[in-house]
Amino acid sequence: MAQEADGIRLEQRHGKARVRVGRVWRHAHDGSHHFVEWNVSISLLSHCLSSYRLDDNSDIVATDTIKNTVYVRAKECGDRLSVEEFAILIGKHFCSFYPQVFTAIVNIIEKPWERVSIDGKPHLHGFKLGSENHTTEARVEKSGALNLTSGIGGLALLKTTQSGFERFVRDKYTILPETRERMLATEVNASWRYSYESVASIPTKGLYFSEKFMDVKKVLMDTFFGPPETGVYSPSVQRTLYLMGSAVLKRFADVSSIHLKMPNIHFLPVNLSTKENPSMVKFKDDVYLPTDEPHGSIEATLSRITSKL
Numbered sequence: 001m002a003q004e005a006d007g008i009r010l011e012q013r014h015g016k017a018r019v020r021v022g023r024v025w026r027h028a029h030d031g032s033h034h035f036v037e038w039n040v041s042i043s044l045l046s047h048c049l050s051s052y053r054l055d056d057n058s059d060i061v062a063t064d065t066i067k068n069t070v071y072v073r074a075k076e077c078g079d080r081l082s083v084e085e086f087a088i089l090i091g092k093h094f095c096s097f098y099p100q101v102f103t104a105i106v107n108i109i110e111k112p113w114e115r116v117s118i119d120g121k122p123h124l125h126g127f128k129l130g131s132e133n134h135t136t137e138a139r140v141e142k143s144g145a146l147n148l149t150s151g152i153g154g155l156a157l158l159k160t161t162q163s164g165f166e167r168f169v170r171d172k173y174t175i176l177p178e179t180r181e182r183m184l185a186t187e188v189n190a191s192w193r194y195s196y197e198s199v200a201s202i203p204t205k206g207l208y209f210s211e212k213f214m215d216v217k218k219v220l221m222d223t224f225f226g227p228p229e230t231g232v233y234s235p236s237v238q239r240t241l242y243l244m245g246s247a248v249l250k251r252f253a254d255v256s257s258i259h260l261k262m263p264n265i266h267f268l269p270v271n272l273s274t275k276e277n278p279s280m281v282k283f284k285d286d287v288y289l290p291t292d293e294p295h296g297s298i299e300a301t302l303s304r305i306t307s308k309l
């Protein structure tokens with residue numbers, strides 16, 4: 001909400017960024033521990049105009065207080081909960097505890113700590129760091145209105161065949177040969193919006209969003225790779241991205257849109273030659289030069305079209 005005074009329009013927010021918290025839940029009945037590590041960023045939209053216009057801080061919730069609240073609420077969560085539920089809980093707190101706060105935007109990155117198995121047996125309290133993050137953003141309004149997204153960050157995927165790129169625009173600047181045989185590598189960043197429009201309407205089933213995160217990741221990966229023995233042919237990153245996004249929309253009724261960012265990370269064919277040895281290394285779909293710069297940048301948002309009938 002913009003606030004106006006002295007002919008100046010002001011839009012402002014404040015909060016605390018990158019509050020790091022680890023939380024262990026110890027289950028006495030079986031000795032198992034559960035662990036999460038969260039990096040929490042909170043932005044408050046609040047009526048505190050006089051702190052900008054005057055030297056009057058009486059409406060400011062100190063960012064130090066905002067930080068402390070994360071630890072207090074983490075402590076109070078006696079039962080395991082999903083990162084989404086924690087984000088909503090924090091957002092609700094700021095909107096209801098402070099009259100001047102009308103919106104709270106809570107972003108959390110969950111690190112992928114995974115339980116280890118030793119000799120095939122899940123360890124009760126041992127974890128190792130996996131590779132892709134679980135992210136969420138909860139935007140909570142004083143009215144109880146909610147905007148919730150979840151995401152995956154840094155899901156690196158690669159397949160060594162079943163990818164090609166043909167029949168693209170050819171002009172005087174084009175040198176890329178057409179191919180039906182290449183590597184396909186990307187680092188998927190996905191975020192999807194849930195259709196729940198109020199904090200009261202989210203599913204009450206424990207760890208619902210944690211499960212959903214795993215399910216969405218599986219659908220994205222299954223679609224990227226295809227069946228284990230045959231794979232599935234990708235005619236372009238664009239086509240594969242579309243199939244991945246539409247599979248998620250088709251499968252999950254409570255996902256209303258998904259944004260996918262899938263850089264095309266190039267593995268260049270290696271050919272080395274000298275005058276004396278023209279085929280020192282002749283590329284036969286075997287030796288590649290991995291590169292990260294430059295990379296193709298391909299991203300799209302797919303949304304469910306809701307009938308206005």
Ligand SMILES: O=c1[nH]c(=O)c2[nH]c(=O)[nH]c2[nH]1
Nearest residue numbers: 165176235236237238264296
């Ligand atoms: O899948 C691809 N999409 C492109 O848009 C593109 N552009 C390019 O040079 N190679 C590729 N590959």
